[in-house]
Amino acid sequence: MLTLKINDELNLEGYEFKIYEDGYKYSTPNSNRSAGNEKTLINAFKGYDAINEWWEYNFNILENTQKQIIEAVFPDIHQQGNKRLKQPERVYNVALKRLAKTQEELMKPCSRCGTTGHYSYNQRSGTVCFKCSGLKYTLPKVTAKWITKVHKYFKTLET
Structure with a gap:
């Protein structure tokens, strides 16, 4: 199975996903990914919500x-x-x-x-x-x- 139940011990501090008009920015404690020029912020998520929204964002890009x-x-x-x-x-x-x-x-x-x-x-x-x-x-x-x-x-x- 590809999913894992979130437990209280999991540290989600530092996870962030921001959706901009022209792209997105996803950052973890160790990395930083972005696409587009990030001008107008539409929505921002932190912690588990950031991980979930980033995954859904990429899922919706698929055919x-x-x-x-x-x-x-x-x-x-x-x-x-x-x-x-x-x-x-x-x-x-x-x-x-x-x-x-x-x-x-x-x-x-x-x-x-x-x-x-x-x-x-x-x-x-x-x-x-x-x-x-x-x-x-x-x-x-x-x-x-x-x-x-x-x-x-x-x-x-x-x-």
């Missing part, structure tokens, strides 16, 4: 299909009271790996590598298949029916 896949594989990803441990882009990659483990139940076999995960050699990435990224299976067309099927599959795993 709709990526968001749908994350929400289908991890149905409780938006629950209040949970701290996100991975960036949304990484959560999407984890979701794809979990889907690939279901093999033909939810995914379709890679037509390029024939479910080996390898194709032809190149110096940059070795023999990893570019179509399936070495996962051996690819996503079928993402439809509402398929998303529902994925959601039901992972919901049954939780119980």
